[in-house]
Amino acid sequence: MKRVIFKDLDIFDGSRFFKGSVTVSGDMIEKMMEGEYKDDAGAEDEVITGNYILMPGMINLHTHVPMSLFKGVSEDLPLEKWLHERIFPLESKFISSEMVYICGLWGMVELLRSGVTTFCDMYFFEEHLAKGASEINIKAFIGEGVINFPSPAGRTPEQTIEYTEHLAKKYFKDPFINVAAAPHSPYLTEEKYLLALKEISDKYFIPFHIHMAESALEVKNYKEQAGVYEFERFEQLGLLSEKFIGAHCVNLNYEELAIMAKNKVTVAHCPSSNMKLGNGIARVSEMIEMGINVAVATDGSASNNNLNVIQEAELAAKLQKVAKKDPTVFRSLDALKAVTSNAGKPLGRGFGVIEEGVKADLVLIKTDTPEMYPVYDPAASILYSSSFSDIESVFVNGKKVVHQGKIETIDINYVKKEIVKIARLVERSI
Numbered sequence: 001m002k003r004v005i006f007k008d009l010d011i012f013d014g015s016r017f018f019k020g021s022v023t024v025s026g027d028m029i030e031k032m033m034e035g036e037y038k039d040d041a042g043a044e045d046e047v048i049t050g051n052y053i054l055m056p057g058m059i060n061l062h063t064h065v066p067m068s069l070f071k072g073v074s075e076d077l078p079l080e081k082w083l084h085e086r087i088f089p090l091e092s093k094f095i096s097s098e099m100v101y102i103c104g105l106w107g108m109v110e111l112l113r114s115g116v117t118t119f120c121d122m123y124f125f126e127e128h129l130a131k132g133a134s135e136i137n138i139k140a141f142i143g144e145g146v147i148n149f150p151s152p153a154g155r156t157p158e159q160t161i162e163y164t165e166h167l168a169k170k171y172f173k174d175p176f177i178n179v180a181a182a183p184h185s186p187y188l189t190e191e192k193y194l195l196a197l198k199e200i201s202d203k204y205f206i207p208f209h210i211h212m213a214e215s216a217l218e219v220k221n222y223k224e225q226a227g228v229y230e231f232e233r234f235e236q237l238g239l240l241s242e243k244f245i246g247a248h249c250v251n252l253n254y255e256e257l258a259i260m261a262k263n264k265v266t267v268a269h270c271p272s273s274n275m276k277l278g279n280g281i282a283r284v285s286e287m288i289e290m291g292i293n294v295a296v297a298t299d300g301s302a303s304n305n306n307l308n309v310i311q312e313a314e315l316a317a318k319l320q321k322v323a324k325k326d327p328t329v330f331r332s333l334d335a336l337k338a339v340t341s342n343a344g345k346p347l348g349r350g351f352g353v354i355e356e357g358v359k360a361d362l363v364l365i366k367t368d369t370p371e372m373y374p375v376y377d378p379a380a381s382i383l384y385s386s387s388f389s390d391i392e393s394v395f396v397n398g399k400k401v402v403h404q405g406k407i408e409t410i411d412i413n414y415v416k417k418e419i420v421k422i423a424r425l426v427e428r429s430i
């Protein structure tokens with residue numbers, strides 16, 4: 001079988017940098033070796049060598065990809081007004097299976113071009129997002145959002161929970177699509193629904209993906225009603241585990257941080273969204289010190305307004321240095337792990353890492369561009385110097401999906417034509 005040999009490059013395997021080589025056979029990473037490449041290449045093999053860094057495909061651990069339609073539609077508002085007065089009314093008007101498919105694909109083009117090969121989503125009509133993900137060749141953890149009232153997809157919470165189980169069965173062993181249980185939040189999803197979804201998460205070993213402690217008002221209201229804070233209650237209910245992804249986690253006390261560490265949950269830290277909605281700064285450097293697994297994610301385009309995780313990781317690192325008035329916290333390597341190996345932990349083996357025997361999800365970055373060169377500290381170069389135009393290629397399951405910014409798998413002009421039609425309707429309605 002024809003192999004791709006990434007020969008004598010700077011390699012980041014998800015934990016550290018070294019000089020070495022990686023060989024890919026079919027959809028798998030066959031070998032990874034340090035030092036000079038000594039094996040022979042076959043006549044058929046493709047050899048890639050020169051001024052490059054090879055790193056794992058990145059992971060956007062918390063997003064709502066079809067909301068690429070809504071970037072910039074609701075600015076300068078606090079979370080509660082943003083959600084209830086702008087986003088929910090727009091969603092009730094525009095969400096459809098077609099919108100999710102087209103705007104989802106549009107978002108996936110943006111994700112792939114910025115080096116993301118896996119994303120964890122929460123939205124509605126998620127099977128239509130899955131259809132797009134399979135066509136474009138990106139890995140999606142789809143999550144049909146569970147809220148206390150009928151969803152924009154027309155399902156009651158009970159029906160959405162049943163549907164989540166149906167999806168978990170349907171996509172078991174799919175090469176691109178995985179499923180997550182996706183209750184919206186402690187304030188929009190009743191405890192009986194949370195418990196039913198936890199059961200599905202345990203039965204099918206899928207992530208439990210939810211917004212947590214996003215705004216101070218949310219946390220205050222929750223405490224008044226429940227008598228305890230969100231993570232305290234979630235621990236009492238037995239909802240926390242290594243499969244738990246808590247998006248945001250901004251407004252937390254020390255006891256809750258200790259509970260998170262004890263239960264090995266993952267935080268999907270979304271600094272742009274938290275900054276834009278005025279929700280505050282998550283205590284990320286303390287989380288890292290306490291051993292909490294921290295990932296960085298973009299949230300949806302309506303509150304970010306882009307899906308580029310490297311840019312987000314850069315912001316996350318700088319924000320911690322400002323918040324703590326300490327440049328030694330949240331180092332470049334921490335930030336890169338937050339969009340690769342850390343983000344992969346709640347998803348299962350082989351996500352966000354380069355290892356022998358795992359699927360070949362890879363990003364090849366040029367190092368001789370004016371933005372990148374010279375490269376003394378490759379982690380800092382990727383984090384602070386690179387732009388998505390420095391990405392030479394992106395591979396998913398061993399297949400080249402992006403080359404020099406161009407998507408190789410679908411006709412992006414068709415997607416563009418279709419999203420323009422929907423965006424014009426949004427424009428007329430706001």
Ligand SMILES: [Zn+2]
Pocket residue numbers: 062063064211247299300
């Ligand atoms: Zn979100």
